[in-house]
Amino acid sequence: xxxxxxxxxxxxxxxxxxxxxxxGAVAWVRLDENEIRFTIIPEQGTQxxxxxxxxxxxEQYTIQSANNDVINLEVPVVQLQxxxxxxxxxxxxxxxxTKKDSLPVLCLTINTVSYRTGVDAFGASSARQDPDAxxxxxxxxxxNSSSRERETIVTQDIPxxxxxxxxxDGIHEPRCREPDVHIQLPPLIQLxxxxxxxxxxxxxxxxGTSGNSNSTPRLELSANMHGxxxxxxxxxxxxxxxxxxxxxxxxxxxxxxxxxxxxIRHHASTRMRELGSADGKSEEGWATVxxxxxxxxxxxxxxxxxxxxxxxxCDDHALILYVFLSNNEDSDDPSVxxxx
Amino acid sequence: xxxxxFSLTPEACARLHDALICMKNxxxxxxxxxxxxxxxxxxxNLAKSGYASFxxxxxxxxDSYNFTxxxxxxxxxxxxCEITSKALLSVFKGRLFDPRKGDTAIDRCEVSLQDRPxxxxxxxxxxxxxxxxxxxxxxxxxxxxxxxxxxxxxxxxNNRWSIKSSYLREFIxxxxxxxxxxxxxFEDHQVTFTSFTEKIVNANREILKHPLQTAVTLNAAxxxxxxxxxxxxxxxxxxxxxxxxxxxxxxxxxxNAFFSRPGRPLQFQYGSGGMECSFTLMTIQDGRTAxxxxxxxxxxxxxxxxxxxEKAPAVQERANTAKKASAQMxxxxxxxxxxxxxxxxxxxxATPSQGVQQRNLDxxxxxxxxxxEDHQWDPANLDEGETLGWDASADNDAFQPGxxxxxxxxxxxxxxxxxxxxxxxxxxxxxxxGLW
Numbered sequence: 082x083x084x085x086x087x088x089x090x091x092x093x094x095x096x097x098x099x100x101x102x103x104x105g106a107v108a109w110v111r112l113d114e115n116e117i118r119f120t121i122i123p124e125q126g127t128q129x130x131x132x133x134x135x136x137x138x139x140e141q142y143t144i145q146s147a148n149n150d151v152i153n154l155e156v157p158v159v160q161l162q163x164x165x166x167x168x169x170x171x172x173x174x175x176x177x178x179t180k181k182d183s184l185p186v187l188c189l190t191i192n193t194v195s196y197r198t199g200v201d202a203f204g205a206s207s208a209r210q211d212p213d214a215x216x217x218x219x220x221x222x223x224x225n226s227s228s229r230e231r232e233t234i235v236t237q238d239i240p241x242x243x244x245x246x247x248x249x250d251g252i253h254e255p256r257c258r259e260p261d262v263h264i265q266l267p268p269l270i271q272l273x274x275x276x277x278x279x280x281x282x283x284x285x286x287x288x289g290t291s292g293n294s295n296s297t298p299r300l301e302l303s304a305n306m307h308g309x310x311x312x313x314x315x316x317x318x319x320x321x322x323x324x325x326x327x328x329x330x331x332x333x334x335x336x337x338x339x340x341x342x343x344x345i346r347h348h349a350s351t352r353m354r355e356l357g358s359a360d361g362k363s364e365e366g367w368a369t370v371x372x373x374x375x376x377x378x379x380x381x382x383x384x385x386x387x388x389x390x391x392x393x394x395c396d397d398h399a400l401i402l403y404v405f406l407s408n409n410e411d412s413d414d415p416s417v418x419x420x421x
Numbered sequence: 422x423x424x425x426x427f428s429l430t431p432e433a434c435a436r437l438h439d440a441l442i443c444m445k446n447x448x449x450x451x452x453x454x455x456x457x458x459x460x461x462x463x464x465x466n467l468a469k470s471g472y473a474s475f476x477x478x479x480x481x482x483x484d485s486y487n488f489t490x491x492x493x494x495x496x497x498x499x500x501x502c503e504i505t506s507k508a509l510l511s512v513f514k515g516r517l518f519d520p521r522k523g524d525t526a527i528d529r530c531e532v533s534l535q536d537r538p539x540x541x542x543x544x545x546x547x548x549x550x551x552x553x554x555x556x557x558x559x560x561x562x563x564x565x566x567x568x569x570x571x572x573x574x575x576x577x578x579n580n581r582w583s584i585k586s587s588y589l590r591e592f593i594x595x596x597x598x599x600x601x602x603x604x605x606x607f608e609d610h611q612v613t614f615t616s617f618t619e620k621i622v623n624a625n626r627e628i629l630k631h632p633l634q635t636a637v638t639l640n641a642a643x644x645x646x647x648x649x650x651x652x653x654x655x656x657x658x659x660x661x662x663x664x665x666x667x668x669x670x671x672x673x674x675x676x677n678a679f680f681s682r683p684g685r686p687l688q689f690q691y692g693s694g695g696m697e698c699s700f701t702l703m704t705i706q707d708g709r710t711a712x713x714x715x716x717x718x719x720x721x722x723x724x725x726x727x728x729x730x731e732k733a734p735a736v737q738e739r740a741n742t743a744k745k746a747s748a749q750m751x752x753x754x755x756x757x758x759x760x761x762x763x764x765x766x767x768x769x770x771a772t773p774s775q776g777v778q779q780r781n782l783d784x785x786x787x788x789x790x791x792x793x794e795d796h797q798w799d800p801a802n803l804d805e806g807e808t809l810g811w812d813a814s815a816d817n818d819a820f821q822p823g824x825x826x827x828x829x830x831x832x833x834x835x836x837x838x839x840x841x842x843x844x845x846x847x848x849x850x851x852x853x854x855g856l857w
Contacts, residue, residue, distance in 0.1 A: 099798070100798065103799065103800050106629075107629055155629060156629075157629040157630070160597075160629075160632065160633050163597060163633055164633055167594070167595040167635070181634075184628060186634075195591075231588070231639075231640065231643050232640060233591070233592060233637060233638065233639055234636075234637070234638040235592065235595050235635065235636065235637045235638075236635070236636040236637075236638075237595070237633050237634070237635050237636075238633060238634040238635075238636075239633060240628050240629055240631040241628075241629070242628055242629060273798070375800070378800040379800040381798070381800075382798045382799060382800055383798075384798050385798035
């Protein structure tokens with residue numbers, strides 16, 4: 082079993098792991114010749130099913146295994162993210178699967194080259210205190226130019242567990258009925274700060290009355306096919322809602338929908354398009370889901386990737402978010418959220 | 422009658438604060454030892470495996486320094502005491518010395534010792550003289566105890582390296598917070614620092630909770646001096662190393678290490694501007710990796726960059742003072758797991774884990790918070806106990822996302838403690854019943 086690659090887009094990889102790290106501690110990572118899948122299935126809360134094309138983050142990608150060149154691993158996300166974080170200033174970084182002390186690890190090797198003159202953060206001040214040091218440096222610049230580069234190699238060993246094919250055979254992406262409404266979400270930082278605010282308000286008003294802080298408040302998120310998104314929270318004492326209008330409802334691709342053109346004509350979203358209005362004042366045509374406030378806050382952390390996010394609403398059943406990385410239209414990273 | 426007075430510039434106060442932060446990593450109490458020419462602050466950890474000392478040279482570090490020992494003790498007399506680092510840190514606060522903070526910036530700090538038979542209380546009196554004619558006076562209690570210092574035999578420490586502290590500072594953040602040990606080893610013109618945890622994890626699932634093992638490799642050429650036995654693995658605590666390097670970087674000085682072999686103490690030493698810092702740490706005895714000690718200079722690799730000749734005396738002088746500071750005593754020949762240390766007076770109570778926690782919470786910590794703009798994407802911490810209330814400060818300029826109403830609820834107050842107008846009950850109800 083061999084896996085080796087150099088990481089070409091450390092920043093994206095780091096942000097991606099950071100955004101899924103909030104949703105679960107351990108990810109199932111499936112590596113094959115073309116893509117890398119990250120799956121997080123926590124006991125409770127949001128599932129993530131992410132697919133990254135190998136070119137999005139890797140280059141010089143080598144994979145070999147007895148199982149049709151597919152490798153299944155269990156990876157601790159927090160450790161992976163911490164390791165990637167130390168690679169943010171790297172000139173190059175490689176990752177490979179290896180064994181250390183008979184334990185499998187993902188070994189991340191990070192090369193950093195810094196220049197003496199550039200790195201001397203205290204160049205000026207130390208020169209003031211110690212003229213000799215400055216002379217030293219000056220001579221090394223003039224006569225000994227080879228020693229100016231400093232190369233530091235950092236290796237981070239991430240403990241992993243190798244899963245056999247039979248271990249993962251039972252894991253399937255959840256199936257869900259066709260969505261009633263699909264809509265492109267507004268900038269997630271808006272959505273995140275407002276929903277965090279709502280959740281806090283609801284928590285505060287709840288602890289004021291009963292003191293039972295175990296149950297988290299439910300946010301109500303609804304959308305229609307006329308570019309409206311509504312986020313609201315309802316408690317005994319209050320009812321607040323925020324309305325976005327003028328959002329995009331992307332058209333469905335007939336090739337992707339069962340039944341082609343005909344399928345779209347009978348699609349739930351086509352029926353929903355006939356109801357409601359673009360100013361969001363009509364009570365008709367809304368698909369609504371209720372989501373856990375805390376969980377939603379964690380999901381929103383995917384916003385750091387600044388991708389395009391399409392939300393699919395199955396009324397009263399599920400919410401599925403598809404996050405597309407903006408730099409590459411082909412590589413999609415659907416974070417699938419199933420909260421009813 | 423002991424007399425000790427000294428005054429500090431704001432810069433020196435800031436440096437004292439940095440030193441205290443670093444010492445807090447070792448112990449809850451700071452030991453002071455005043456002598457004619459210098460003041461030594463030291464801290465010894467609970468396990469007695471780590472010792473930090475900061476020698477402040479009287480004329481160089483202080484604005485003025487004046488120590489008169491008790492007459493009986495003669496010229497070599499000294500004064501020793503212990504003060505909790507918490508108390509000292511609350512006086513020498515972090516950003517207090519920032520000249521940009523106009524109102525609270527201090528101009529001068531004067532410290533004097535009140536230890537006279539004719540005065541009722543023994544106190545260390547610290548006066549912060551601020552710009553606006555404000556003087557803050559702190560009176561700290563101290564415990565007069567005999568201070569113990571760790572001994573380190575530099576003559577027998579035949580391995581040494583020296584590097585710019587900033588080079589070390591660059592990589593210490595890579596070591597994960599959960600790792601315990603740091604191993605360094607010289608091999609093939611490279612020095613590798615590895616952080617690891619020794620915990621043996623049996624359960625299959627537990628493997629994933631194992632912290633990252635991080636190795637950082639530096640080229641021998643980055644060291645200004647490197648004379649160490651190859652493949653000699655020296656293991657110390659990551660936490661101590663991080664604290665020491667963070668502090669060394671604030672002084673922007675050369676970082677020196679002296680060591681002999683595993684199981685024997687190691688010393689880190691650096692200093693500038695009248696502050697000489699040395700740390701004596703116990704290294705972990707490890708039978709697996711240590712090669713048999715070889716006679717000096719047979720397998721040693723010497724890389725030494727050309728140094729200006731006039732620098733040498735300074736180094737020599739520093740070594741001499743360091744030698745003077747610690748009493749000469751040859752270590753026992755048998756490798757001990759504990760180094761020869763005197764008993765510290767009252768020891769602190771902080772466990773290492775508590776130390777870490779406190780450090781993380783401390784806004785003045787030397788450890789750079791890894792704050793990025795990415796931070797805003799983290800899930801909101803909804804458990805921080807935000808409550809609704811009215812902002813009484815009427816500070817409309819800054820939007821405050823959360824505030825706490827600290828007022829006691831009026832209703833409970835009226836039941837618990839009646840106002841001055843209310844009449845106190847004169848009798849118990851049960852007593853009234855018997856009357857009729």
